[in-house]
Amino acid sequence: MAELEHAQLLAKLDGSCRRPVLLFLISAVVWLLVGSTLALIASIKLHAPEFLANDAWLTFGRMRTAHLNSVAYGWAAMAAVGVLLWLVPRLTRAPLRGTRLLEGAAWAWNGLVAAGVVAILTGYSTSVEWLEFPLPIAMGLTVCFAVVAGAGLDALHRRQVDHIYVSLWYLTAVMVWFPVLYLTANIGIHGGLLSGVAQAMTNWWFAHNVLGLFVTPIALATLYYVLPKVIGRPIHSYYLSLVGFWALALFYNWAGLHHLVGGPVPMWAVTVGIVASMMMLIPVTTVAFNQHMTMRGHFHLLRSSPSLRFVVFAGMSYAVVSAQGSFEALRGMSEVVHFTQYTVGHAHLGMYGFFSMMMFGGYYFILPRLTGREWPSATLIRVHFWCSAFGIAVYFLALTAGGVQQGLLLLDPGVPFLDVVQATLPWLQARSWAGLALTVAHIAFAISVAQMVLGLAPARGTPTLLAQRVTSQGGAA
């Protein structure tokens, strides 16, 4: 009887979120392909500046900006919202309300991001990093996110559970944090309230918080949900997971000012940012420790489970990129690597190695449950994983090494600037090859997703695994 009630509730929960979640997740994949293409063009231009250089809209300044915004507000934000809208009903055991409104928000979101990218390509960027969309488009996106947050918080209010699971803490926080961040930064900067240095401080407060208080919480919510579910074992230390959440909530918002090391900003203000960046080692350590201890004895499952493979890769990247970020904030380190390719490598390890890989893990977990179909091809999943993992590894290592070299050469007054440029070229070429691998991964992923949603994948039966499952005792399961 209890099983029947659970099955009915599950069907009700999935039914309430299916259409908006699918809309957000499918749209995100389309933006991932658009963003990858723009990224590849921008990357090639760095070492072959004559490539597609005859039209203003194809120039590096516009391509790179269009790439950033299409992946940040198209791919990342829409994938994050899709995962959020699927997780919230599961964790609250309350069906979503306002499904039609959410579908409308998804369509509007697509239209607004498309308009924003066109505005950038046609020269109407605001030129404020991470906030390049013109103000009316940004306000439209705020309304769309308010609809999403409203639906999520409404489910939270009607929750059928006493305890708020750690993933739900992260998701709830995002639903409050992101609208505040986005609205404050857009109105403050584009509304003419802030200018000069105050604008720069607010800009980096927002830009850094997009990573730490928007995409990171949704990715960690996914980690704390998918990892225990796939291996069938609760988190090693649930207490520590809560400590990690509250440490992030208390420390992260201060960290963005480390971007202004050396700028015309009071030193004490930048020091606040640096101290907060070092404090971030606390939540990061809790996540890394919890992931490792939870996985202990279950690492063999990485051979077979697609979602586990992506999620664990993402969790490991989170530990690396966050520790790197904390030390990168220090003045001595910043002196060398600020304004070099090192920062680009760091940003991509965060947004791709951590966040995007976590979202891929989420897709592999969620889509079969939502569509009633299995992933059509283990080979396509393997291509997706290895091209992604190889691509981001090469990207990160090349730009990290190249960035340090570039920074040291820039600090040497005896080295002509042209020599510095020449020295970075091989690293930039490696970056383009890495970008090509990532694009191949995304095409493989998009083919799989298309087959799932178009009903071309096999109906639900046994899961698509990457290898025969082996038990911890060594036998086949």
Added chain:
Amino acid sequence: MLYAYLIVTAMAVFASVAAVAFAWSVVAGQFRDLDAAATSIFWDEDATAEVPRG
């Protein structure tokens, strides 16, 4: 200089809201019975799990 104080104060307000929420979570018992909390996500476990439990 005033702008820096104002912006950092805004950050303090932002963090203070989190501090209040943290205090509420402690008072509301969110740090009690953590074993049950950690296993609460398994309520919907079904035969469709990618790697069945156990």
